Amino acid sequence: MTLEAIKWKDGKLQILDQLLLPLECKFIDIDNTKEGWEVINKMQVRGAPAIAIVGCLSLAAELQTCFPKFASKSELHKFIKEKIIYLISARPTAVNMKISGEDLIMNSRKLLDSEISLLDYKEKVIGLCVQMLESDVTTNKTLSKFGCDFLLKELPDDNNVTVLTHCNTGSLATAGYGTALGMIRTLHSRNRLGHVYCTETRPYNQGARLTAYELVFEKMPATLICDDMVGALMKIRKVNAVIVGSDRIARNGDTANKIGTYQLAVLAKHHNVPFYVCAPTTSIDMSLKNGSDIPIEERPENELSHIGKQRIAAPGIKCWNPAFDVTPAELISGGIVTEKGVFAPDELFSKLSVGI
Numbered sequence: 001m002t003l004e005a006i007k008w009k010d011g012k013l014q015i016l017d018q019l020l021l022p023l024e025c026k027f028i029d030i031d032n033t034k035e036g037w038e039v040i041n042k043m044q045v046r047g048a049p050a051i052a053i054v055g056c057l058s059l060a061a062e063l064q065t066c067f068p069k070f071a072s073k074s075e076l077h078k079f080i081k082e083k084i085i086y087l088i089s090a091r092p093t094a095v096n097m098k099i100s101g102e103d104l105i106m107n108s109r110k111l112l113d114s115e116i117s118l119l120d121y122k123e124k125v126i127g128l129c130v131q132m133l134e135s136d137v138t139t140n141k142t143l144s145k146f147g148c149d150f151l152l153k154e155l156p157d158d159n160n161v162t163v164l165t166h167c168n169t170g171s172l173a174t175a176g177y178g179t180a181l182g183m184i185r186t187l188h189s190r191n192r193l194g195h196v197y198c199t200e201t202r203p204y205n206q207g208a209r210l211t212a213y214e215l216v217f218e219k220m221p222a223t224l225i226c227d228d229m230v231g232a233l234m235k236i237r238k239v240n241a242v243i244v245g246s247d248r249i250a251r252n253g254d255t256a257n258k259i260g261t262y263q264l265a266v267l268a269k270h271h272n273v274p275f276y277v278c279a280p281t282t283s284i285d286m287s288l289k290n291g292s293d294i295p296i297e298e299r300p301e302n303e304l305s306h307i308g309k310q311r312i313a314a315p316g317i318k319c320w321n322p323a324f325d326v327t328p329a330e331l332i333s334g335g336i337v338t339e340k341g342v343f344a345p346d347e348l349f350s351k352l353s354v355g356i
């Protein structure tokens with residue numbers, strides 16, 4: 001059995017409500033882009049690749065039902081463009097929705113110019129959205145293999161590897177398998193995983209709620225730590241690599257990821273631990289020169305002051321809740337792992353920008 005957070009069956013979209021995990025496993029129906037926008041914004045679905053896939057599939061679901069209202073192909077194309085712009089606005093930092101959405105608009109444009117009927121046009125657009133589910137799993141497996149080969153080659157001996165990861169980058173954050181957690185899963189399948197430490201990932205606890213859930217589900221040897229235990233962990237116990245995901249990588253390699261990633265990278269440098277970022281190329285934003293231009297989402301105060309409905313902070317205190325931080329390229333010492341290979345941050349632009 002595999003964990004599945006996004007289901008598309010007979011033209012219907014369902015997502016696993018990640019706000020309820022790990023205590024409850026409940027799927028909810030998404031019938032249109034308004035509902036798609038809401039579940040992304042409320043973080044019932046989260047993780048950069050999953051956001052893009054659910055966004056596009058919510059458009060596919062809406063096309064199934066509201067189709068009769070279009071009089072022409074150009075009307076349908078206009079509708080697709082408007083909905084993509086709307087969906088991108090649900091969460092600003094992860095770039096995957098923007099890149100996948102722009103790709104869909106480009107393909108829709110090509111179909112608009114072709115000879116096909118309005119009905120076939122709609123079916124093809126839906127088909128492109130559905131394809132994202134399968135291709136994301138393939139991408140994740142490919143990048144995980146590249147990352148695992150690279151990491152094992154860098155290790156001086158045949159010992160098993162102890163890794164640290166942050167936030168959730170597994171099956172729940174993607175269409176399946178995962179990025180950073182995918183690479184860890186590949187290490188496990190090759191019997192080379194010694195231990196995984198996952199951080200709690202305050203304030204939203206994606207590590208404690210979701211990654212821990214996936215690690216237990218996959219029966220990987222794993223331990224949960226609080227975010228503020230990482231320095232002690234690196235000092236007292238051996239960590240061979242830090243492996244994290246990404247929401248947006250600028251073309252110089254600066255990487256936005258879940259808040260707290262930057263401090264892990266600083267600690268990794270101090271303790272001489274290689275730091276890897278795993279991401280599909282749809283997380284790379286070649287239009288940005290560096291990380292200072294990445295928009296950082298700020299979330300509501302109550303995500304910090306409360307856990308669920310329970311207040312934990314003193315009433316009246318102000319809270320600052322940036323959801324992401326930017327790790328400078330020079331701290332990404334292991335490499336950036338993609339489905340096209342593993343790159344040093346300063347190689348990204350020269351090796352991957354062809355055709356952009």
Ligand code: MRU
Binds near residue numbers: 049178246259323
């Ligand atoms: O706020 P979230 O839970 O959407 O943040 C998720 C992360 O930061 C992940 O590391 C990133 O999206 C990569 S998921 C494969």
